[in-house]
Amino acid sequence: xxxETLTYAALGARLTISPKAARSxxxxxxxPCSLSDDGKALVxxxxxxxxxxxxxxxxRRAGKAVLAARIAGLEAEIARLEATAADHRAxxxxxxxxxxxxxxxxxxxxxxxxxxxxxxxxxxxSGGRAVSSIDGDGVxxxxxxxxxxxxxxxxxxxxxxxRQSSYxxxxxxx
Numbered sequence: 001x002x003x004e005t006l007t008y009a010a011l012g013a014r015l016t017i018s019p020k021a022a023r024s025x026x027x028x029x030x031x032p033c034s035l036s037d038d039g040k041a042l043v044x045x046x047x048x049x050x051x052x053x054x055x056x057x058x059x060r061r062a063g064k065a066v067l068a069a070r071i072a073g074l075e076a077e078i079a080r081l082e083a084t085a086a087d088h089r090a091x092x093x094x095x096x097x098x099x100x101x102x103x104x105x106x107x108x109x110x111x112x113x114x115x116x117x118x119x120x121x122x123x124x125x126s127g128g129r130a131v132s133s134i135d136g137d138g139v140x141x142x143x144x145x146x147x148x149x150x151x152x153x154x155x156x157x158x159x160x161x162x163r164q165s166s167y168x169x170x171x172x173x174x
Contacts, residue, residue: 031045
C-alpha cells in the first residue's frame, strides 16, 4: 500500500491512540514529517506496514492501583520504623540518665575511698600510734579497723548500686 500523508490526529484515529501518542510514535520511528499550508504537521506513513498495537487502557490503571498499594505498604513500614526508633530513643535516654547517676555515685565513692586511704596512710606513717590531729570534719582520726570498715562499706555501696537491673525496659518487653 502506498504511503499516506496524515496529521497526528488522523494517524492517532487510524491506530486508535491519542494524537500525542501518534506524535511520539512518529518521532520514535523517525517518520518523515512536513508542514501543511495551514501550519499542521503532516507525517508520511504506510499504515498497513506499521506494526503498532496500542496497550489496553485498563493496564495502566491496574499499575497505578498496584503502585498505590505499594506506597501504602511503605508508608505503614515507615510508621512502624519511626515507632521503633522512638522506643530506641527512649531506651537511649533512660540509659544515658542511668549512666550519669552511676557516674556521680562512682565519683562520690572514689572521693570517699581516697579520703579513707589518706587517713589509713596517715595512720601507717605515724607508726600505728593514734594521731592527735583533727581532720576537716573536726573528728579525731579513727583506728585502722574503722578505716578498713569504711573502705568495705564504700565498696559495698558502689557494688550495690550496680546490682539493679541494667535494662528495666527490656525486662518489660520479654
